[in-house]
Amino acid sequence: MFEAMIDPTARPATSATGAALAPRPARLAGLTVGLLANTKKNAEPFLDEVGELLTAEYGVRNLVRRKKLDIAKTAPAEMRAELADACDVVVVGVGDCGSCSASAVADGLELEAAGVPAVVICSEAFAATADAMADLKGAKGYGYTRTPHPVAPLERGEVRERARRILPDLVGILTGRATAAA
Amino acid sequence: MTDVAADTERLDYARAAVEHAYDEGWTDGLPIVPATAGLVEEFLAATPRPPEEVIAAAPQLDRECTVEQAAVNAAMAGCRPEYFPVVLAAWDALMAQPVVTGGGWQSTSGPAPLIIVNGPIRAELGINSTGGVLGPGFRANATIARSIGLVVRNVLGIRPHELEQATQGLPGRWTLCVGENEEESPWEPLSVELGLAPGTNAVSALLLRTCEFVDNRHTTDPEELLWDFCDTAARTGTAIGRFSSAGLVLGVEHAQLFAGNGFSKADVQQWLYDHAIRSHADLERAGKGLEDRDAPGIDEYGLHMTPSPEQIPVIVAGARNAAMSMVVRPFGFRGWTRTAHPL
Numbered sequence: 001m002f003e004a005m006i007d008p009t010a011r012p013a014t015s016a017t018g019a020a021l022a023p024r025p026a027r028l029a030g031l032t033v034g035l036l037a038n039t040k041k042n043a044e045p046f047l048d049e050v051g052e053l054l055t056a057e058y059g060v061r062n063l064v065r066r067k068k069l070d071i072a073k074t075a076p077a078e079m080r081a082e083l084a085d086a087c088d089v090v091v092v093g094v095g096d097c098g099s100c101s102a103s104a105v106a107d108g109l110e111l112e113a114a115g116v117p118a119v120v121i122c123s124e125a126f127a128a129t130a131d132a133m134a135d136l137k138g139a140k141g142y143g144y145t146r147t148p149h150p151v152a153p154l155e156r157g158e159v160r161e162r163a164r165r166i167l168p169d170l171v172g173i174l175t176g177r178a179t180a181a182a
Numbered sequence: 183m184t185d186v187a188a189d190t191e192r193l194d195y196a197r198a199a200v201e202h203a204y205d206e207g208w209t210d211g212l213p214i215v216p217a218t219a220g221l222v223e224e225f226l227a228a229t230p231r232p233p234e235e236v237i238a239a240a241p242q243l244d245r246e247c248t249v250e251q252a253a254v255n256a257a258m259a260g261c262r263p264e265y266f267p268v269v270l271a272a273w274d275a276l277m278a279q280p281v282v283t284g285g286g287w288q289s290t291s292g293p294a295p296l297i298i299v300n301g302p303i304r305a306e307l308g309i310n311s312t313g314g315v316l317g318p319g320f321r322a323n324a325t326i327a328r329s330i331g332l333v334v335r336n337v338l339g340i341r342p343h344e345l346e347q348a349t350q351g352l353p354g355r356w357t358l359c360v361g362e363n364e365e366e367s368p369w370e371p372l373s374v375e376l377g378l379a380p381g382t383n384a385v386s387a388l389l390l391r392t393c394e395f396v397d398n399r400h401t402t403d404p405e406e407l408l409w410d411f412c413d414t415a416a417r418t419g420t421a422i423g424r425f426s427s428a429g430l431v432l433g434v435e436h437a438q439l440f441a442g443n444g445f446s447k448a449d450v451q452q453w454l455y456d457h458a459i460r461s462h463a464d465l466e467r468a469g470k471g472l473e474d475r476d477a478p479g480i481d482e483y484g485l486h487m488t489p490s491p492e493q494i495p496v497i498v499a500g501a502r503n504a505a506m507s508m509v510v511r512p513f514g515f516r517g518w519t520r521t522a523h524p525l
Contacts, residue, residue, distance in 0.1 A: 005216045008255050009206075133345065
């Protein structure tokens, strides 16, 4: 029945054919970690704290910081290329709004496609939209690390505590000890 | 089979078709009209634009919408084929807005497009511009606006609780299409203010965060009336720093009161810009104190609640039966393009 009714939905996007994830390093010691921030409040402090902890506790050698100015879109191609070129792994964040959570996941997947393991930090309130983007990009089940909502009003000390709490999960995703994709 | 029995069977089938659309997730919560190839052909025949032309996109989601896909969704929304050029012009107007291409459909603000139609097409299609202009009851207004929402949902794939993250959304999302009441407005139509020749059929669009009524049947003094608008325009709840905004959908009586006292639209815009300021003390009391007092729109007195005079949209719509208007709240950090798009 209803074969004559036209389906109003778009065909699946061409990119949704299954996204490959980058091979994981066994450990982060001695590696260069990219920190790709967006313009959401506390995104840069959060990534800075993550970077400091990775340096102090996991022996990360270098940090490369970048900030994208358009929250709804993936980082500019040149910025992604720079990160992919200079970094062994990248941390993306913070997914803390309707469009930026989805685009943070898209950034993560673009970096994975470029051969660089990436982990996205997303507020728990926006998990549904992060999942929807992963699904759209053919990476259903793409692993990201979640921090409680809200992030924006936190003081610096609270941001540091949040960074500390997600660290094991974040490192697990980057080193393949967590399930990164279904 | 009797005629009634056969008719009942057909109606049951029609209802099952509507249910099928629900089951497939194709509706906005209200029943749709099943789109068939023949119906879509009628829509495509109403425009010279080719079916494969892309008229909307969400590049961050790898999604595009063609004229043909818009036709399918306009048909489902309940549009008549002759409305379709207005739907396409509405998309032209929306896609010109930085907030639309900047992820606005996914936003926690859950904004509603306001589609404003100028020109003789209003009468030809029955687009309401008078009584109840923001409310229900008029097929063209209701279905043109609805078709936008169905494209966002079905073609761009931005659905509530998934890629659409509206915190509360707002009443009027996918229902706000208005004709400007050019016949009773004392000023030039919006499309003419924005540079098109008089008599051109055109659509302008912006995204709104809400509409708030101003009932002032009390004064005949234009400045008193402006102060009343100002109080609503400058309320702290809408203050989001220098990205705060306000516009006016003026009822006819208020517009005529201004014009009768020598106020042009530009005068109204300038007055509101100059006076719609919220003091630092009031902002601080509401927990919204501003640290950087040298930033644009912020001075020693407080926060300008609109970015500039020209970024205050002023349109005239509604009946000339009571002195009421709406303050509207344009959404988008990069402002409104101030463009009208011909059919």
